[in-house]
Amino acid sequence: MGHMGTERLRFAPEMLARLGEELIPHPDLGIVELARNSYDADAVSCEVSLLDVGEIGGTIVVTDVGEGMTAEDIRDGFLILGRSGKVEDSVTPRGRRKVGEKGLGRLAALRLGREAVVRTRPKSEAGVEYVVQIDWARYDQAAAIEDVDLEVTSRETSEKPGTTIEIKNLRAPLADSDVRRLARSLVMLTGPFPDKGEDFTITLDAPDFVELQKVVDTGFFEGANYMLRATLDENGQAAAYLLDGAGTVLASGDHFAVASSSAMGNHSGYMAPTAELEIWMFNRTRPSFNAQLTPALRKAYLAWLDEVGGVHFYQRGLRVHPYGDRGYDWLDMNVLQKRNPEERPGTNNSVGRVMVVADNGQLVPKTDRSGFVENFAFVELKEFVRASLEWAADVRLERRDKRKVEEKKKTREKVKETRDKVDAALRLVPESVRPMVQQAVREDRAAMAERLEVVESDLMLYRTLSTVGTTTAVFAHETLRPVDTIEQMVGSIARRGERELGNERFVSVLGDPVDLIRRSAASLHTFAELPLELLKQRKRKWRDVDVNAIVQEMTESFEPYFAEAQVSVSTDLVQAPSAVVRSTIASIEAILANFLANSVAAFTSPTYQSSTREIIVRTEVHPEEVTLGVLDSGPGIVGLDKDDVWKPGKSTRNEGTGMGLTIVRDIVLDLKGKIWAVENGELGGAEFYVSFPRINL
Structure with missing residues (x-):
């Protein structure tokens, strides 16, 4: 085999566009890279000037007062693209750790114009300025990038050390949004923070920059x-x-x-x-x-x-x-x-x-x-x-929770103190008018109690609405399954209908899909009805509430939901003595709905692999209190402390809101009850309990 000589990899001029303006499309990113270069050059200041940039042919000038570049720096650094310099331990004379970059942002900035002129005055060579002129048209006409020579010339100068880069004859105008974006990028480059130093300042001669600088520096x-x-x-x-x-x-x-x-x-x-x-x-x-x-x-x-x-x-x-x-x-x-x-x-x-x-x-x-x-x-x-x-x-x-508890305690103490003062004052009233004054005080207290009841009713509505939001989210999510089923079966009907004609044949072939559609529609109806049921006004009135009756009603209402999730639900309710508490129906329903929704969500999580899906709803009746608990066979409380599950924003599920159990906690506290949880209980999964003061009938 004959020797044909050696060759080198060569790059077409189009590669400059691929690595420049196409890779970094926003002009501000390239100009910011030039400012970062100034920082690495130990510059004390960097000024960006925009000349007629609102139209094609404008000019951008970036000038810094820094170390400048020698001819070797230009050849071995500035003109080499794509090299990731080892800057980690590189510290400037001013003590800055160099940022370093591959040069692609710099390339994108230089290619904003059809020409670029780099003038640099190295601090190590006083009175000398090196100049590099880049005419991008020469690259466009060349067969390969490396065929174009760049001449580095030197001349005398009286300017301070530093670098000036002129990007001339802009290919496209900078829109107002581009200028504002650039202004924000430059303002935020060193930050708006209190300890911002004065050893590196950036300016942009644009009204947007001045305006933003005022806002940020405030x-x-x-x-x-x-x-x-x-x-x-x-x-x-x-x-x-x-x-x-x-x-x-x-x-x-x-x-x-x-x-x-x-x-x-x-x-x-x-x-x-x-x-x-x-x-x-x-x-x-x-x-x-x-x-x-x-x-x-x-x-x-x-x-x-x-x-x-x-x-x-x-x-x-x-x-x-x-x-x-x-x-x-x-x-x-x-x-x-x-x-x-x-x-x-x-x-x-x-x-x-x-x-x-x-x-x-x-x-x-x-x-x-x-x-x-x-x-x-x-x-x-x-x-x-x-x-x-x-x-x-x-x-x-x-x-916040501690503050709320303290505020409630102070309020109760203040109310008692005020009542005691009023009662003491009543005893000083002459007996001839005392009955009339006492009656007026009683009426005032009754009116106050009535107003308080209205406020508590509104608060209960708020919490109920929050529960409705959580429940609605659960059921809205679950309705996706029946909807998917409906869509699939309708498609099946269409496909088979094209092949099979005639009433008798249609029924025999498509009877099962149609029946499935009907069952899915029934599920959708159930999912839509339940949230509305929770909002009924009668359920927000204070009364003696039978917890067992609510458990029976809720588990029956949730049956389509449980069936869809393939969950088996049973109840273990103590019938005597009666499980009656002073509350609203909505409050007990909200508690139970949140517990049940949490259990089903644990079963339907992609990370839960077991086929066993069991829930027990249990009540216990003691002389002074009624306990309601929900036990499941899920994964238990994982990744969260059992005492933290009641806190706002805490959830064992990524998609959880973390509000459901917080609402439960607040309701139970208002009812003067208690809450607790077990990570892994009787069925292997989580257990959630609440207890309320019992009403003796």
Whole structure:
């Protein structure tokens, strides 16, 4: 075989577009990369100028005052694309850890125009400026990228060290939305936080930037109601602190406490880089300002929250896109907030940051510069943040519950104190008018009791409606199965009808599918009727309620639901003495509906493999109380402490709202009863119990 010579891989000019503007479609991302380059160059400032960018042919100029580049830096760094530099231990003279990048963002920025001119003045070579001119048309005309030579020229200069990049003859105009997006990206690059340094400033000569800068720099951190601080050390151990608006530590949690707050918590240690988390939590309607909240101040405060809200990610001092961008809820904060809006932060009422300085290469940037590859280290880091948020939510909920108990106690004491004062005053009234005054007081107290009953009735309606919401969600989900069946059978009817004609034949072939459709429709009817039944007004009136009667009625009403889920339900009810309590029918139904729905949900979970699906509804009657319990043969209470299942937002299921058992808890407390749970009981699964004061008939 003859030797034909050596060849090299060559790249067509189209590859520049593939790796540049097509890979990184938004112009702001490329320009931000140039600003990040300035940071790595130890620049004290970076200025972005937009000249006639609203039309084709405009110019973008990025200038910094930094270290500049030598001819070798240009050849071995700036002009090499795709190389991921080893920057982890690279520290600048100013003490910055270099961010580093592959150069693809820089390429995307340079290709925004048809020409680019790079002028750089190295600090190590005073009075010298190197110039590189790039004419992209030459590449378009070439057969391969490497066929085009780039000349690096030098000349004398009196300008300060640094780099100026001119992107000329823009291929497309920048829309107003592009400029605003760029303005926000540059403003947020170093962050809006209180400890923001002045060693690196960025400016953009655009009205949007000036406007955003004013909004962001205003800073309303002193208006935070709470602040969460958490750390992750080099051993993967977490620690968290919850502070009030004044900076006083309200609670602290070690690694076990933080990790235990999340179902995915890593108790042995997170396999992630060291990190710090800070989240300021606000109340949009009642910030904790010392100053009076005037309309103008409120407007500025809300504008600030809307602009900078969310948890941002800062690697080596600079923000990483898109974490914290509007509409990008990378921590699912808004989803979790729906479980308990009062005590959980969302992206519109919190401002936070995750800070990572040294990651030892564990965090890998995506090629298109849109964040990090979701490898194991990043997933673990994200889980640390989520667990910290869960821990803070638990602390706030515990504080709220304690506060509510104390407030109720104080209210009862105040009512008693007031009654005693009135009774003492009555004894001082002359006997001639005392009966009349006593009658007036009795009538006033009766009116007050009536008003209180109305309030309690409204409260019961609210809780019943909450239960209806939970129940409706369950049944709405279950109706999907009959609907699917209907659709499948209708398709079967259509297909067979085309092949088989005639009434007799139609009945013989399609009789079974039609019958199945009818049964499915009956199930749909049941699912639709039950939520409406719970809302009937008569069920919201206080009365003596027979718990056994409600159990019988509810289990019969749920029968189609149980049959569809292939669940066997039996009752074990004590008939004598009577199981009567002072309550509303709706309250007892709400409790039982939540218990039954939880059990069926456990059986129908994809992770539950056993064919045994059994539920027992049991009542016990004692001289002073009635106990109602639901026992099942499911997996039990997994991934959650049995005392935590009653807390808002806590659920053993990912799709659960975490509100059902909280509603049960509140109802039982109002009825002066008790609640408890067993992780794995008589049937092997979970057991939930409530007890109420018994009424002797």
